[in-house]
Amino acid sequence: MKASALDSQRPWVWKTILSAVAVTLTVTQLWRVDHGAGVGKLSTIIIMMSGTSIAVWALWREYSRVGKMRGVEQAHSQFLAAAETSLDGFGLFESVRDEAGRILDFRVLYVNANIERLVGQSRSELLGKTLCTVTPMKASGSLFGRFCRVVATGESLNEEFPVSTANIKASWLQIQVVKLGDGLAITFSDISGAKETQERYEHLAEFTDSVFQNAPFSIVTTDTQGMITAMNSEAEKLTGYRREELVGKASLTRLHDERELLGRAVAIDSAATLEEYGFEVLTAGAAVGEMEEQEWTLIRRDGARTPINLAVRAVTTPSGQVSGFVSIAFDITDRRQMMEYVTHLATHDQLTGLTGRALLQDKTVQTVELARRYGTKVAVFVIDLDHFKRINDSLGHTAGDQILIEAAQRLSRSVRSTDVVARVGGDEFVVVMPDITTVDDVEQCAANLVARLAPEISIEGHLVHVTASVGVCIYPDFASDAKHLLKRADSAMYAAKENGRNQFQIFSESMLKETAERLTMEHALRHALGNKELSMHYQPQISLTTGRVTGMEALLRWTHPRLGSISPSQFIPLAEETGLIVPIGEWAFMTACCEGKALRDELDMDLTVSINLSPRQFQQKNLVHVIEHSLSKSGLSPDKLQIEITENMLMVNSEHVLDKLQRMRELGVRISIDDFGTGFCSFSYLLEYQVDRLKIDQSFVKKAGTDANAAAVVRTIIAMSHGLNIKVVAEGVETDEQMRFLLRRKCDEAQGNFIAKPVSQAEFCEVVRRYANNPSAPESEPVSGLVR
Ligand SMILES: Nc1nc2c(ncn2[C@@H]2O[C@@H]3COP(=O)(O)O[C@H]4[C@@H](O)[C@H](n5cnc6c(=O)[nH]c(N)nc65)O[C@@H]4COP(=O)(O)O[C@H]3[C@H]2O)c(=O)[nH]1
Incomplete structure (x- = not known):
């Protein structure tokens, strides 16, 4: 009897067949229904169809018609529910045999919705067709042979294979084939995703392994106790050990200097022992999640010591447990040498x-x-x-x-x-x-x-x-x-x-005393300006040609309420060293310009005002501005201001000096070289810096009358200056003899106690007037007829 005829005549028969299959598949449950409910009995008969196919006849004998129908439908719907809700493809196949009983193919009896999706064909297209016609399977192929074997032996088959057929929407399938009567129940699982993930992992593992093996630095992995679990070829090169000698056999501490390890361990815990702390010292930071990086000494297999940079990192499980450590090291011998070289250079x-x-x-x-x-x-x-x-x-x-x-x-x-x-x-x-x-x-x-x-x-x-x-x-x-x-x-x-x-x-003790005095003076000097303890004195300068007063040199004076009058030669160097000369110098400039202008006006004489500029002041960035400001505020004409610098200042930093002097000259200010002859300034500098005046140092003036060498120096300075069109002033003139000498040598101007001592602004007019009335009556010894 054909299935279609059965179907048309007794619709429940087909359902019963499927139910029988379901019974076989879910036998435990239905058997319980059979006995537990006690409403019917199931009989199955295997029917040969024209010798070519086998069908299963399953008969559900009911004790009552209603019970029978209910049982069949219940089993059927349970099967369908199970099959259709399965996440896999599921199908039932009956063997199609030839007359000799050999399996030629498997006919599709049932497929679930997932099979439809998998092969892209509807159930109605698939049912009744054979496996070899709906899949790329060949009856001559080995898989087909293994299917037949399942039917023959009853041993189930579980296989995975790649799929390359376009109409099957999976790249990898896993099949589970079980014998079912004279046929097969096959579960198709799409494992494409799992396979892709697996492949990715395999690739990743391969890549990681390749990185590990080919890394240009030594990599050694250990377990949590320090036992070496792997090492790459660079580690072999660096340590001199082959991996078989260390992996699983030695602790990472084997590669380290014991004393160094112990030294660092003791720094953490004074009672530390090498056994207890050796590995912990290496991984202390890594164990708490840090990337531990330090310099260590590696002990190679041959005992040689190599400085290394070692970075240790913990390997953790997904739950955060430390499962081991990875240590990456490289030789820093070259770097050390370079550092030593650089440090040597720097130090x-x-x-x-x-x-x-x-x-x-x-x-x-x-x-x-x-x-x-x-x-x-x-x-x-x-x-x-x-x-x-x-x-x-x-x-x-x-x-x-x-x-x-x-x-x-x-x-x-x-x-x-x-x-x-x-x-x-x-x-x-x-x-x-x-x-x-x-x-x-x-x-x-x-x-x-x-x-x-x-x-x-x-x-x-x-x-x-x-x-x-x-x-x-x-x-x-x-x-x-x-x-x-x-x-x-x-x-x-x-x-x-x-x-x-x-x-x-x-x-010595006396120098220590001097130092203490210096400290006291330094402290006092810091307050001198604020306490108005500073003042300016003025010393007249005269022309040796006319005998008239031509100008004045402004000289700082400091009178401390307790320390008394302090000499500039004491406090000026101190002010220089402490930098106090900058504010003091600014004040001196302004005061000298204002008082000098007032004296000029009061005396109604064309007097120049000379002001000293010390080396530290010369470095002052806004110096030119300070001078400009003093000039504009005082109203003193720039060409009446003589700035006195020492010759050594010209030689400090030529370009820098040249620029500042140039800017001063642009203001119209005149430049004098003070204490000339004591430094190492050559006449070429005087030309280069366009100096207006030279002041012969008083040490030469003092000896000029008695010492032939000093006299020669003074003579030479005067002669050469005149050749360069530079005026010469002799300073520190104390005696009549010196004055005569200077006159004979045609020195242009003179200044000194012989003419007049430095005096306050208030006294200056009186001194000048007295001198103008009686130029041959100097303060110390009167000498007449010298100055004309
Ligand atoms: N023995 C002797 N000395 C005489 C005679 N005539 C003048 N003097 C002294 O010689 C010094 C001349 O000043 P200097 O060479 O520029 O040497 C100055 C100058 O370098 C510096 N100085 C003075 N006032 C200032 C100032 O306002 N600013 C700066 N930067 N330095 C100053 O202090 C130095 C010493 O100044 P002072 O003690 O006032 O000493 C002054 C003056 O009092 C004399 O006939 N015999």
């Missing part, structure tokens, strides 16, 4: 290779700290080459450099290797000697340094004689810390210079 003088200023300070601090701890003494020697600038200027910088190198070598050879020898400025060196026992030792060392530097140096065929002035200070005798030690040794060096150079001076 040492390039010319001489000696310690530089910053490092000297650190080393002095350390030395003093050690001396404090062990109760020893430290001596600091500040060594300054005498007249080095003059040598440098006359012989050139290359020769100057050679002298400095030779001096550095001589100094290094004169001290112990543990002493620090530093170059801290152009021609200034410092030696720090620890473990000094007596002051006698220090004196001997200082004398030795002076003597060692004294022999002539042969430079480019010249024999150059370079001497040095050495200042020494001893810790703890005269300084309680490194800063004061260096500062006081420096003061002692200046004292040595003042005493005549080429000698040493040890900082």
